[in-house]
Every structure is written in C-alpha cells, then in structure tokens.
Amino acid sequence: MTVLSNTRYASDLHGFIEFLETEHPEEIVRIAKEVDPKFEVSGILHRLEKDGRYPLAIFENVKGSGIPLVANMHAGFERLGLAIGMTGGSVRDFVAECAARQSEPIAPRIVDTGPVHETVATGADVDVDELPICTYHELDAGKYITAGLSVMRDPDTGTANVGIYRHMVHGKNLLGIQLSETADGNIIWKKYERLGKPCPIAIVIGHHPAVFIGSLAFSSLDSDEFHIAGGMLQRPLQLVKCKTIPLEVPADAEIVLECETRPGERLPEAPFGEYPGTYGPQRDNPVLEIKAITRRNAPLYQNAFVGHSDNLLLSGLMRTAFIEDAVRIACPTVKEVAVPRSGRYRFVCYIAVETMIEGEAKQAAMAAFVADPFLKFAVVVDHDVDIGSDADVMHAIATRVRGDRDIFMVPYAKGSPLDPASYDPGGGSHLVTKVGIDATRKEDYPPEISVPGADALDLADYIPGYEPPKTSI
Ligand SMILES: Cc1cc2nc3c(=O)[nH]c(=O)nc-3n(C[C@H](O)[C@H](O)[C@H](O)COP(=O)(O)O)c2cc1C
Ligand SMILES: [Mn+2]
Secondary structure (H helix, E strand, O other): OEEOOOOOOOOOHHHHHHHHHHHOHHHEEEEOOOEOOEOHHHHHHHHHHHOOOOOEEEEOOEOOOOOOEEEOOOOOHHHHHHHOOEEOOOHHHHHHHHHHHHOOOOOOEEOOOOHHHOEEEEHHHOOHHHOOOEEOOOOOOOOEEOOEEEEEEOOOOOOEEEEEOOEEEEEOOEEEOOOOOOOHHHHHHHHHHHHOOOOEEEEEEOOOHHHHHHHOOOOOOOOOHHHHHHHHHOOOOEEEEOOOOOOEEEOOOOEEEEEEEEEEEEEEEOOEEOOOOOEEOOEEEEEEEEEEEEEOOOOOEEOOOOOOHHHHHHHHHHHHHHHHHHHHHHOOOEEEEEOOHHHOOOOEEEEEEOOOOOOHHHHHHHHHHHHOOOOOEEEEEEOOOOOOOHHHHHHHHHHHOOHHHHEEEEEEEEOOOOOOOOOOHHHOOOEEEEEEEEOOOOOOOOOOOOOOOHHHOOHHHOOOOOOOOOOOO
16 A cells, blocks of 8 residues: 655645646546536436446536535545545555554644634624535435534533534524434533533534544544544644634634534424435434534535435445454454445445354354444355455355354344334334354365466457456445
8 A cells, every 4th residue: 555645735625626636637527517406416426326436526506505515525435545645555455544543643733713714604694505505315304414524522521522413404594413322422412401501513514535534433432533633634633713612623624604502492303315225214303503604715515425425435434444353353364344335334244254163253243243233234254255246245145154054143133223124213213133144165165166277367468458347346
C-alpha cells in the first residue's frame, strides 16, 4: 500500500473535490441540468448505482436553492481510500490503515474564526429551506438532512461527541432527529432531557471524507470523534466556537446549523427509507430549534443516500476490523474477514481461515456474532476461497455444508432494531435469529478438479488485446 501525502490540498470539502478534479477526474460527475430535490436526485443516484457506478455527484442546479449539492461522497471504495491518501490497496489495507490512525488520535486546535462564519443568520433570518435538502424514497415523511455531523457535549464530562443522525425538516427553523438507542448521542440527549434543559446540537454540513470516516469510528462515550477525525486527516482539525451555543465546530466546514432541543417536546418522524432497504417505523422524536445558520459565502451542501452504497459502505467497512480482531481470539489462523455488499454491509460476514482443527469454524462464527450485534449470518470458508466474491462463497456453501451438522442457529438474539426479519419489524424489535455456517472442506472431501498450469498462462499471448476483468467490491 502506498500512503500518499495529499497535504497539497486543503483538508476540507472544497479541497478534496479539487484533489479529485486534478488527480482523479474519473471519480466526479457534474450535473448542470436543473434537478428536483424530491425524487430526481435520488432517482439519478439510484440509476447510477444500478449500473454499478458510484461517482461523486455534484448537482450544480437544484430547484429552489442557489447552493450546489454534493452527493454520493462515500459510495465508492476507491474514493474512501483516496480520502485517507491511499491509492489501490484492498479493503483489508484500508481498514488496517484506519485502525492504525484511530489508535493515534490528533487533538483539534481552537481558532478564532474561519470560513464557516463568513455568513451568519440568526433569529427570524434562519431559513433551512434555502438548502438543497432532498426527499429520497416514495414513502419518506418529508425532506431530510442525512449527512450532518452532529456535535454534542456530555454534560457530566464535558467531552464532545460526533455522529450522523438524520433530521427531518419540520419548518424553516425546526428539525427532527433520530437518535438510535445504540448511539452515544442518545445517551447525551437523555442526560439533558432528565435535567429538563435544552441539549445544544451543532449540525456540521460538508467536510472532507476523512472527517466522516473518523466521526463514524466505533468509539466509546469518553472519546471525542473530532480527535479521531484529526488522526484520519493526519493533521489537527481547526475548530471555532459556535455563535449561539456552547459547542465548537470545524472552522472549514461548509455550513453549520446551531440548534437546541426543546425539552419534553416530540413530533412524529418517519417513515424513512432505512439502511436495510425497508422503511423505518414512525416515532415521536425530539425537536430541534435552529438558533443560527452559519456558512461560507459560497457553500456546498452535502447529503448521504441512506439505504444505498453511500451510507452502507461507510459504516460497513469499519466493522470488519472489529470482527477480525474478535475472530482471531477464537481462531488464530483467520486469514480475512469480509462484510459483503450483498448483505447490505451489515448482516452477513464471510470468514476465511487458513488451517483448522475440528470445531474451530463454529468458534470463529460465534466470535463474529459477539463482535458485531448486527450480524445474522456468519459463513466460515477455507483460506483459498475468495471472500470478495459472493459466488465463490456460495460455491463453498453448496458443496461443503452438511446442513444438520454444519449450520447452527441462535434464536431470539440481539440484532438491529431496523432489521426487517426481526420478530416484530413494525414495532422496532431487535430480536433476530443468528445463523452460523461452517462451509469449510471436511476431512473426507474428495479431490477437486483443476487444470495444471492454467494460472500461469497469459491469455493476451493467445488472444491479442485480451484484458482481464476488473474486480470491485
Ligand atoms: C449516512 C448515515 C446516516 C445515519 N443516520 C443515523 C440516524 O439517523 N440515527 C442514528 O442513530 N445513527 C445514524 N447513523 C449511524 C451513526 O452516525 C453512527 O452509529 C455513529 O457512530 C454514532 O455516533 P455516536 O455513537 O457517537 O452517537 C448514520 C450513519 C450514516 C453513515
Ligand atoms: Mn461517540
């Protein structure tokens, strides 16, 4: 793996786009035609995804807004690699590099001012409808801000916390928020709610993808994700104090919505098209009042396409490092772990193991379930199976599994509350059945067919101009 220095470009959203435009123009499409933020933007992204294309899409002309929209930032693996200065390299390299940087966080620096304070609107001037906020799926309850990095502060420890939580737009200065029970943000909000106090939340819109990778890192409540983001960027984030709430935000963000919750108040929120590809149920969620909108003079607005690669890849890849560490304890010969796209980067895990003693495959599957509660299927295969290929894993399942002995189930175990196969999806049940599959070759497995020397042949010697197919995840 080559770790590039991309320090020649600013470590903000503008800088990353400039970097791609200069050095990797194939990664960007610009759409000049006017598009409707309701269904047309998501329609275009959906069609690109169906064609197996995941470019960064910049919509320059979104109906009803003068601000360009940057979409699909995190939809392609190559681009996530570029975000941390990698070219080429496997998912495994990427995850290892992220883990290394996460273990060496870099503290942010507080600065007096920055581009995000070029324009400030407060009070009656606050109007979130100026932003090109999209409606994505048919039954979505409204338009949603989907890629805001929400900054909060634990009132007990003073430590800041960052995560993405979706925001339905209720009015020009009123937003919803969906804080899942699994998020640190939920714990912090509840602390303010118990005190009967407004919870300050700064929603940061538009930044370098490495900041997103850092902000979404698995970390405990006592760690501030902006430190991890600094580690990912390999330089300290520069933070400025918000104008109306006691929080700090990146000085070089595009837009910040300075908000406070209204204690005790709730508004119905959702349905919303969620990551499993189904709608999340309606809930009575907290209400945020926007106190100020601060932004650059010419900002970019950024969104995320939830339920699609843009959302799934970002959160999914990082899981593999945790799973692999846990599996290694149970099964030291683990070679690789993959969480495939076909399982929505969440529910399915493939584990390749080098050499085995009997029973170890099941240990490996159980360890994976311990590491990641969202997993439902853990498939263990031999080391020579390409776990980047669903077809190769299916081949192992088809030819190496004796269902009665090689499959085990753990009924009614903890999974995702959004899992459409839970025991009460409408009610948000998180109870699911886990399935472990030992698809390794067993002792009496017959010899497999092979052609001597085939791998050493170069087909271009026989078929002029022959090019091997490109592989992608
Ligand atoms: C595009 C995108 C949208 C997300 N939306 C939500 C959401 O609405 N609610 C939520 O609780 N988590 C959501 N997440 C996941 C959280 O951002 C993630 O779990 C984060 O690590 C939570 O941080 P925390 O535990 O520090 O609160 C989303 C993630 C992505 C990538
Ligand atoms: Mn956190």
